[in-house]
Amino acid sequence: xxxxxxxAITFTIQEPSTPAEAPARITLRRTPCFGExxxxxxxxxRDGTVAYDGxxxxxxxxxxxxxxxxxxxxxxxxxxxxxxxxxxKDRYNAPVTDLPTTYVTLRLGERSKTVEDYVGAPKPLRxxxxxxxxxxxxxxxxxxxxxxxxxxxxxxxRANGDEGRxxxxxxxxxxxxxxxxxxxxxxxxxxxxxxxxxxxxxxxAPPSGSGDETSQYAYWLMKAHPDWEVINQGINxxxxxxIHGRFEEDVVAKKPAVVVIxxxxxxxxxxxxxxxxxxxxxxxxxxxxxxxxxxVAGSIIPYNTATADQNARMHAINDWIRAQPxxxxxxxxxxxxxxxxxxxxxxxxVSSPDGLHPDAAGYRKMAEAIERVIIEWLKA
Numbered sequence: 001x002x003x004x005x006x007x008a009i010t011f012t013i014q015e016p017s018t019p020a021e022a023p024a025r026i027t028l029r030r031t032p033c034f035g036e037x038x039x040x041x042x043x044x045x046r047d048g049t050v051a052y053d054g055x056x057x058x059x060x061x062x063x064x065x066x067x068x069x070x071x072x073x074x075x076x077x078x079x080x081x082x083x084x085x086x087x088x089k090d091r092y093n094a095p096v097t098d099l100p101t102t103y104v105t106l107r108l109g110e111r112s113k114t115v116e117d118y119v120g121a122p123k124p125l126r127x128x129x130x131x132x133x134x135x136x137x138x139x140x141x142x143x144x145x146x147x148x149x150x151x152x153x154x155x156x157x158r159a160n161g162d163e164g165r166x167x168x169x170x171x172x173x174x175x176x177x178x179x180x181x182x183x184x185x186x187x188x189x190x191x192x193x194x195x196x197x198x199x200x201x202x203x204x205a206p207p208s209g210s211g212d213e214t215s216q217y218a219y220w221l222m223k224a225h226p227d228w229e230v231i232n233q234g235i236n237x238x239x240x241x242x243i244h245g246r247f248e249e250d251v252v253a254k255k256p257a258v259v260v261i262x263x264x265x266x267x268x269x270x271x272x273x274x275x276x277x278x279x280x281x282x283x284x285x286x287x288x289x290x291x292x293x294x295x296v297a298g299s300i301i302p303y304n305t306a307t308a309d310q311n312a313r314m315h316a317i318n319d320w321i322r323a324q325p326x327x328x329x330x331x332x333x334x335x336x337x338x339x340x341x342x343x344x345x346x347x348x349x350v351s352s353p354d355g356l357h358p359d360a361a362g363y364r365k366m367a368e369a370i371e372r373v374i375i376e377w378l379k380a
Contacts, residue, residue: 021046022109026076028132029105032056033224034098042136048073050136060141072135079131080106083124086113092125093118094214096364099223102129119223123208130226139182142227185230185374186251186293187218188284189243189262192301192336192366193234195219196357201232203250214360220367221374231256239267240280247284252291258377259288260370262298262336264317268306274316281321289330296373297321298336301366302347304355311347332373339369 024046032039032055039056050066085106096119104125105114117125133139187193194201195209195216202209209232213219218230233250235243240263251259261284264277281297288295299318306314314337324331340362342348351359358366 023107024073024077024109025105025107026073026080026132027103027105027107028129028136029103030226031101031103033100037100037224038142038227040138040142042132042138044068044073044076044132044136046073046077052136052138052141054141058142064141066137068135068137076128076132076135077108079128080108083122083128085115085125085128086111088113088115088122088125090114091116091118092121094120096361100226102226104129104132120214123213133226139227183225183228183258183374183378184254184256185221185228186254186256186259187216187230187232187234188247188251188259189234189298190238190266191234191236191357192265193217193232193260193262194236195232195234195363196236197354198360200236201234203233203235212360215363217363217367217370220364221371224367224371237266238263239270239272240264240277240284241267244280244284247287251284251293252287256293258294258296258374260296260298260334260374261285261288262300264300265303265314268300268310268313268317269303274313274320277317278320281317285324285328285331289328294377295328295331296334296370296377297324297331298334298366298370299338301337301340301358302349303357304348304352306347315346332377334369334373336366336369339365 026044027041028043029041030038036057038054038058040052040054040058042053043051048067048070050068052060052064052066054061054064085104090113093116099118102117103114104117105112115121115125117129191197193216194204195211195213195218198212198215200210201216209216216232216234218232221230222228231254233246243261243263261281263281263284267277267280285295285297299321300314302311302314318335318337322333322335325333337346340349340358342350349355349358349362350365351362353359
């Protein structure tokens with residue numbers, strides 16, 4: 001009887017690694033939407049060469065080139081690796097219409113992958129898209145800001161030349177110096193700002209929130225305007241006095257160009273009077289004005305179980321909010337209640353998962369109404 005020795009043989013198959021200096025190209029393409037979303041493509045090569053091609057709804061159309069540092073390119077490539085870009089889905093979409101689409105492509109050595117982001121992409125991918133824009137400096141070609149003017153001066157252009165005449169008026173219509181580079185908006189309010197019930201806001205579940213991110217109007221504003229930063233500071237179940245109590249920390253300290261305030265529904269639900277809500281809202285409007293922040297004042301949205309008395313109080317508060325632009329030119333009214341109400345019935349939600357809050361489609365309608373008012377501010 002012979003005993004054959006047992007041989008343990010292990011085969012390790014490794015993917016060929018990509019050399020650190022392998023050819024690399026990053027491409028970001030943004031498409032138009034049902035509106036005036038910037039339509040352009042920007043590429044960044046490993047050697048730092050940036051190529052921009054502007055098509056529509058941008059300050060500069062056609063091809064432009066620039067250079068960025070090797071460190072900036074390396075930081076982007078490292079970020080692609082950190083989010084495991086090659087393992088992401090090829091497409092992120094949903095059955096909604098009229099939004100822009102962003103395509104991100106990475107060619108690294110022999111490997112290449114493109115990801116289509118329409119709706120629902122993970123936050124790390126959306127952050128990467130923004131970082132590509134920032135590294136390439138596309139802002140100088142998309143719209144005019146202070147940095148753009150400085151670049152024009154350094155390149156020898158004169159303020160009274162053709163470029164200057166195009167550039168300077170855009171700066172004077174900017175709502176604040178901060179928003180010249182990227183418009184910052186704070187969304188301040190209760191559950192109807194937070195995104196309840198499907199989403200828990202970043203203010204409630206830092207740092208990024210949790211749940212279905214399409215269930216918040218902040219998401220839809222940023223989806224339609226990738227150059228807007230909308231900070232969701234909504235907290236479920238809060239009254240107007242509680243929202244006012246954190247206004248300094250959650251709004252003023254963020255130094256936004258615009259704050260959107262929707263508050264009062266929980267006061268009504270808990271039996272507080274109309275004057276109580278008006279006092280708290282007026283204090284927030286004034287503090288924003290004193291801080292140089294434009295106010296978009298939203299009406300209280302309906303909930304399906306409200307009594308006749310509760311609806312009457314909500315309508316009284318909303319009538320007061322609607323009248324504020326006549327009293328204070330720093331306030332613009334947006335009828336968020338009408339945006340989500342059922343046709344012919346301002347006291348019921350058109351669609352809701354719980355009878356108390358909008359669904360994702362409703363939050364999108366809120367965003368569309370708010371967007372129109374913010375754009376009015378930018379053009380005023």
